[in-house]
Amino acid sequence: MAIVVNLDEERSKSRKPSLEALQRLAGEDLTAVNALILRHMQSPVALIPQLAGHIIAAGGKRLRPLLTLTSARLCNYRGDRHKALAATVEFIHTATLLHDDVVDDSELRRGLATANAVWGNKASVLVGDFLFSRAFQLMVADGSLKVLEILSGASAVIAEGEVLQLVTTNDTETSEQAYLEVIRCKTAALFAAACRVGAVVADRPKVEEEALESYGLNLGIAFQLIDDMLDYSARQSELGKTVGDDFREGKITLPVVLAYRRGGTEERAFWRRTLEELKQEESDLAQAIELMERHGALRDTVARAGHYGAIARDALGIFPDCEEKRALLEVVDFCIERAY
Template identity: 65%
Template structure:
């Protein structure tokens, strides 16, 4: 009987276990992190745990706190400080998501019914502020000024990155360097901080802290590139996922930048109309994807991501082999391979 090897299927099979493997390795800690999250988002004002709980519950895979847990474990840490600090990382991430909602919702609300959106806006800003403050209270309880320094710097950088992103939105002449400055700040910096903290609590030498910071930074860059590419993935659309959000908002991401640089005048007229002027018609998203594919802009974006992913994995070279380390390198591949 002939065996047909389905390359994509095989890769997926290898890839998915990477996330599961990491989850399994830090499962006990992850349960405790979730407990801290539930306890610490409590407030005498019921709307706060309601809204925060909703967002945190739907918030996905706990990727960032898992980085802290895995890094601490790889560093051989035996204590429990990683628990509350992983919760801090998730709180900061959730606060950012809530504030992003305001920024994005503002756009989407143009001309739409505003009553609910307004209420959502108000609550999102304030509950975000609350979670952000709670994160700092948790860090103060932990008592490490070093951790406080790392995460307060990360928070300031995230805000800077988001403002930079606003400034490049709808600017089709955004350079690749400007795009990388944005994603380093808004996404990768928190990945870097989350991983670095694992070495900090384990009181490992500076070289290991830097290695983990580099792992997180490069992983975060790869992660965001892939995320941005997925927003134009016909494959994702077939799976029933929404695509084209960035296109509709006129966000300038790597596939757009590469398509612009490689495109002719007529194509640039198209990009300007759709992304700068936001004058979009039926079929424009499909045409954008077709242009991207004609210039290999999506596959080359993933290649760029692979470069950063490779750097991330190499950063862990100074650590000896272990199941946790394997799960950390495997996770990088998993996040890049989800693009297929």
């Protein structure tokens, strides 16, 4: 006799995946990383630490530096280089956030006013440049050309992703492949680099470098897919974020791509009006969500994230079981479970 199991009910009964294990394992190292971040964002130009401190103190999980710290521990590294490199990763990430908010003309991030809303676009762009420069100073101080190659390469790919997104914004004909290339560049490249340098500082074999790079890349894709789905989900407000920001900005994300492809002539006209022409009415966001649900676009975006999450998990298969490996595996579950 077949037994039907309610997965949502079973999920609610079990412990929710979290970042607690990751934070516990890397806690002391992360404290040192935060001190490095504070020290290296200082400048005699008062506006720089003021503006940089605003976005750095605005919250965030420090997920990317945590991945660097834990990947190094997974590879049995016992030195200190990974701390400065984790700070480097966070500087790169923060710089891209400052630039992103200017490009998107965003007024809120994590429920707080963005730096550009407070100090203006020019200051935000220039302080973002300062943080990129600090990141490169930390890379050079590490002294490894390989580390410099990995992190500077990731910075270049992120910039390419920004331009790619600019090209696809407001274009409802964007393909799923083009969308995935944007998030691979904008988000996943830094996840991949953050993980790979953990193996590099530990002087591990290339196969372990590549495994951690694959883990980070696919985790980053899964992470962004869920983020893009959440923009149209009631879960977004539960997480303290505004629903529909991507819609209002005309961003083409996977839920839009799928709903547009699966819709009829009238539905496609709706997407062109709201996203290409940005002629939006108050009821349009609710209609967009209804169309996505009708065509399974949100459900299938989560399924895609699960696919990339599975690849990320498999990438860690070459490492022996340990606390660090279990914590990194739980990160995958955490990123995807945000959808529920």
